[in-house]
Amino acid sequence: MVVVQRWRVITAFALVGAATQLVWLTYAPVTTVAAAHFGVSESAIGWLANMFPLLYVVLAIPAGIALDRWFRPSLIAGAVLTAGGAALRLVGDDFAIVLIGQTVVAIAQPLVLNAITGIAGHYLDEQDRPTGIAVGTASTFAGMAAAFVLGAALPADSQLTTLTAIGTIFAAVAAVALTVELLRAGTGPATRTPTSLAALRATVGDSYVRRLCAAVFFPFGTFVALATFGQALLEPSGVSADAASIVLLVNVVAGVVGCAVIPVAVLRRGVELPAVMVGLTASAAACLLVALAPGLATGFLAFVLIGLTLLPALPIVLSMAERHTGAAEGTAAGLIWMTGNLGGLIVAGLTGLLVDRPSLAFTLCAVTTALGVPLAMRLRQPTARDATSSQ
Template sequence: MADSQSRWSVIVSYACVGAATQILWLTYAGVTTVAASHYGVSEAAIGWLAQVFPLLYVVLAIPAGLVLDRWFRGGLAAGAVLTAVGAVLRLVGDTYLWLLAGQIVVAVAQPLVLNALTGLTGRYLAQRHRPTGIAAGTAATFAGMVIAFVLAALFPGADGLATLTAGGAAFSAVAALALLLTLGRPVAHRHVAPSAGLSALRVAWSDGFIRRLCAFAFIPFGVFIALTTFAQALLAPAGVSAATASLILLVNVVAGVAGCAVVPVLAARFRKELGVLAGGLLVTSAAVATLAAAPGVAVGFLSLTLIGFVLLPGLPIALELTERRTGEAAGTATGLIWMAGNVGGLVIATVVGHLVHRPAPAFLLLAVLALLGLPAVSALREGVTADRQPAGRPLNPIS
C-alpha cells in the first residue's frame, strides 16, 4: 500500500485502551483512606492495588514484547480484553480480594498494551505521521492518570467507590471493543516477524543504540517517579498542605500530558530530539535545585509544572527513536525502554524514600541525578545521526 496511508482510527482506539490502564491503575490512589475503611483493610493494602502494576511490569515487559513481536494483533487484542476483564472483575464482589484480583489481571495486561505503541504506529501510520502517533498515544496514557485523579476528587467518599469502579469498567469495555474492531482491518504497512523464541530479544539487546536508550530512560523517569511519589512528604515541612500538594501533582501531570502531545512532534520535525532531551534534564535539575533552596507553594507549582512539561516528553521521544531504529523487534525494544524507566523509578524512589525527612538533600540528589542523564543523551548522538532515514525492514502483514 502507499506509504502515505495512515489509519488514525486504530491509534485513537488504542489511546483509549492505554488511558484505561492508567485509570484502573490509580482508581483508588486518591481515595486510599476511604477505601481502606470501606473494605476493612490497611492503607498499605490499598496501596498494593497500585504498586502491583510497576512490579509486574518489570517482570512481564520482555515476555510481553516477545509476544507482540511474534503475534502483534493477537497480543494487543489480548491486552485490551484482559484490561476490560480485570476492570469487570472488580465489580463481582464488594471486597478487597476481588479488587486485588482485578488489579492483577489489568497489571498483566498493561505491558501488552503499552509495549505495542511503536509497533502499532509502524503498522498503521505513514513514516511522517509516526512521531505524532507515538506522542498522541503516550499523552493519552498520561491523560488516564489525570482522569483518575479528577474522578477521585469528584467522588471522594465511600459512596463514590462503586461509581469509580463501575466507571472504570464501562470505559475499559468500550475502549477494548473499539480497539478490537479497528484491529480487524488489514495493516497499512508491512512488517517482518522475527524468528521464534528469544530472537527478538537478541535483536533488540544486540543494538547498542537501544541499550543506550535504556540507560537514558532509567534516569529521567526514575527522577519523575521519585518526585511524584514523595513530593507531598518533601514539601510538607515547608508548610505545603496535603491538598495543595495533590493539586500541584495534578498540574504536574497535566503539564506532562501537554508536553507529550506537543514537544516530541516539534522535536522530530526540526530534528532536535537530543537537544530537547538534554534541555529537559537541565531544566529539571535547575527546578529541583530551586525546590531544595526555597521550597514552598509557589515554587512547588512552578517547578513541578516545568518538570512535567519538559521531562515527560522524553518518553515519547525515546519511543519514537526506538520505532525508527527497530523493525521486527519493536515490541521487545519498547518493552526494554519501559522496563528501564520502571526500574529507574523503583531504584531512585527507594533511595529518595530514605531521605524523605530531609527534603533539601533529597531534592539536591534528584538534581544531581538529572544532570547524570546528560552523558546518556550525548551517547545517543551517533545513533540518531545514522538513523535519520527509516531502516525500511518490511514487517509481516499477518502478525
C-alpha cells in the same frame, strides 16, 4: 487504508492506553478511604498500584516478543484483559477480589504500553509515526490525570464503587473500540515481517538500544518518585494536601501537553538529543529550586516545568527506538519501559527513605535527573556496528 481509518486505530489505542493508567491509579487518590472501606492498611492499598511497575519489569520483554510476533492478537488481548481485570473488581466488595482484578490489569499493561511504537509503525506512514507515538504516550499521562480528577470528585467511602465502575466502563468501551478498529483495519498498511528469534536476541544485545534504555532510567525514576511522594515532600513547607494534589495534577496535565506537542516538533526537525538534554537540565534545575526554596509557588513552578520538559523525553526515545529497530520495536519498547519502571522502583525507593527530609529528597531527584544528561549525550546517530547488530 484511508487516512481517517488509520487515525481511528490510533485514537482507539489511545483510549486503551489511558484506561490502563486510570485503572492502575483508581485507589491512589483515595488511599485512606479505600483502606478503611476494605479494612486493610494504607500500605496494602498502595500495593494495588505498586504491583504494576514490579510486574512490568518481569513481563516487559515477553510482552514485547509477543507483540513483535503476533501484534494484533496480543494487543487485543491486552485491551480485553484490562477491561476484564477492571470489571473483576466489581464482583465483590472485598480487598482480595480487588487485588486479583488489579493483578490482571497489571499483567495486561505491558501488552498495551509496549505497543505505543508498534501501533504507529503498523498503521501510520513514516512521516506520521512521531505524532502517533506522541499521542499514544500522552494518552497514558491523560489517564493518570483522569484518575486524580475522579479521585478528587468522588472521595467518599460511599462513592468508592462508583469510582471503580467509571474506570471499568471506560476500559470496556476502549477495549471494544480498539478491537473493532483493529479487526476492521486488518494488519495495517505498514505491516512488518514477524521477527525471528535471532533478530530478537540481536535487539536485546543492541548497544544503541541499551543506550536508549539507560537514558530513561534516571528521568523516569525521578517522575515516579515525585508522583509518589510529591504531596508528602511539599507538606513540611506549608503546602496543604489539597494544594499538593492540584500541583501534581497540573504536573501530569503539563506532561500530556508536552508529550503531545514537543516530540512531534523535535523529531521533525531532527533535534532529539538537544531537546532531551535541555529537558533533563531544566527538570534537574526545577528539583533543585524546590529543594532550596520549598513552597507552593516554587513547587507549582517546578512541577509544571518537570511535566513540560521531562515527560516528553519518553516519546522521543520511543520514536528513536522505533526508527532504529524496525520490526522488533515491541521488544525495544519493552526494554525501554522495563528500564524506566526499574528506575522508578529504585529512585522512588531511595526518595521514600528521605521523605522526612524534603530538601535532601528533592536534591536526590535533581541529581538523578542530571545523571541522565551524560547518558543522553551517548545517543548519537547509531554507528555502523550498532546498525549491524540490530539486523
